Amino acid sequence: MNKQPLLIVTLCFILGILFQDNFPLGSIAVYYGIVLCVGILISLFFYSYFLNKSKPVLLCLLFFGLGIIFHFFNTFSPVTELAVKEKETVIFNISQKLNTTAKYKKYEGIAIVGKNSFNTILYIPKDTHELDFKHYYKAEAYLARIKPPKYDFQFNYARYLKRKNIEYQCYLSKGISSAEKKDVSFFDAVKQQRLEILQRIDNTGMSEKAKTFLKGIILADRTEIDAGTVRDFNRSGLIHLLAISGTHIVVIFGMFYFLQVRCIPLRLRRYAIIFSLVFIWLFAGFIGFGNSVLRSCMMLTIYFIYVLLQRKPDLLHALGLSAFIILVFDTRQFFDIGFQLSFLAVLGIFWLNQPLLNRFPKQDQYWKKLIFNTVTISIAAQLATLPLVLYYFHQFSLISVIANFIIVPFSEVIIVFSFLMTVLIAFKVDFMFINTVYDNGILLLLKVIHWFAEVDVLFFENIPVNLMEVVSMLGMVYLLRAVILHCNFKSFMRLSMSVLVFFIIRTGSNVFENQREEVLFHDFNTNKVFLVKKGNKACFWISDVSDQEKMIRYFINPYCSSRRIVHFEIKSLPPSVRKIVFQDHIYEIK
Structure with a gap:
């Protein structure tokens, strides 16, 4: 605590955020937490001499509580169902342009329907002219509330947008009318300059x-x-x-x-x-x-x-x-995945870069410094971020x-x-x-x-990794520094034990997942999917084989990495088929 107080209290603040996100406390408990944090703060300010030994613990507890409190107020929003129909006339303005898809231009913006104003994702036909930040727009739109995914292995797009206070998607028709803003804000003017x-x-x-x-x-x-x-x-x-x-x-x-x-x-x-x-x-x-x-x-x-x-x-x-x-x-x-990866990369560079540089020849020239630093920084950052990269991607x-x-x-x-x-x-x-x-x-x-x-x-x-494996891999990265600095028996054995722990966790996770059998029927856009999993093998029957590449990217690969599938097959599913055979077992399609 004496060496890195800022980093430690920040980690305690993050633990508070994680606690509130996974075990959300109600408003009454949070208000009691505020009182407790105020009490700790007063104790630290007025009685610091008497609390000398317990001060680090109280500071950590204070920032843990602050993490809970701040995350509660950042995420708290009263559950209100908007009184909107499926098809409405929408008045909107854009706040950000998003990635263009094969069919649509996508924007993030604020939509107004009657007396309701809400953040939304706007889908506009790709051949429509570019929207800007100095106009209001009006169009007929189909409104759809963003639903969470049906299965746990799918990307939770609804939760991702919920963190940005977005719960609706608007699909707009081509007839978009516009009116020039008379109250263009400074930030909109800057966005317009960038757009130009x-x-x-x-x-x-x-x-x-x-x-x-x-x-x-x-x-x-x-x-x-x-x-x-x-x-x-x-x-x-x-x-x-x-x-x-x-x-x-x-x-x-x-x-x-x-x-x-x-x-x-x-x-x-x-x-x-x-x-x-x-x-x-x-x-x-x-x-x-x-x-x-x-x-x-x-x-x-x-x-x-x-x-x-x-x-x-x-x-x-x-x-x-x-x-x-x-x-x-x-x-x-x-x-935000970028937040986690960027800060972990900096930690990795701090922890491993200099030990790795020490293993290289002396950097007595500019080009040597440039080349060796490039190599060591790249290796250090990639080793530190590898566990999260495998977990997310x-x-x-x-x-x-x-x-x-x-x-x-x-x-x-x-x-x-x-x-x-x-x-x-x-x-x-x-x-x-x-x-x-x-x-x-x-x-x-x-x-x-x-x-x-x-x-x-x-x-x-399709590399399967769970949170326990991520923690064990981060432990391996932590112990790697000692091996690079002083490759002695003690440091090598510590690293070896951490590797052994990782393989024990991984083997146990594989055995647990391979014991499960699963049969799923899923609608992926207009494509119908029927899958059967036995052990570490799976077979996917899809109705439209021409859409196979998108199916593999957004459904099959996430399923295989989540369920630790080693081998999978893709077969065509004709509309008339009612029964399917997989590994000598007959499955009925309902």
């Missing part, structure tokens, strides 16, 4: 892939990126390059700082840091304060506050404080280590070039030569990433 720059990028002569990449890597707009490109970035482990993250913010901060120190005197150097921090916050606001951007800006700001105060920067203090500030404003951020590619080693050293050049391209386009400066160089460079980059993604021999999917 995105439209200017669309009007350049670059290829579609280069335009969508530019919009994604600088302006955080991945809505038009095709599924193939996203798949390549995911399979190669380079999705962090496409999504704006800490790397982008650090590079943009460094670029702005570099320009300032060349123009201002040495005695005013600290103001260069302040102006650079202000710039990245303005940039973050311009691109919409995305969760990953907000986390990166917060952590970088806290880190450089230590520098400005002439105190030794402490990565764990910055990590704990930034996480606490973000969660105080919105405790639901903790359940059930896939992993060993090629990602090689891909990051080759691509990441050039990420600074890519980000700076992309930023300068965006600035030129924003000011309507069009240099055909620069556009051509950027276009060809990005197309080459995408081809290299596609090549990495196609190395199937190093790609593994």
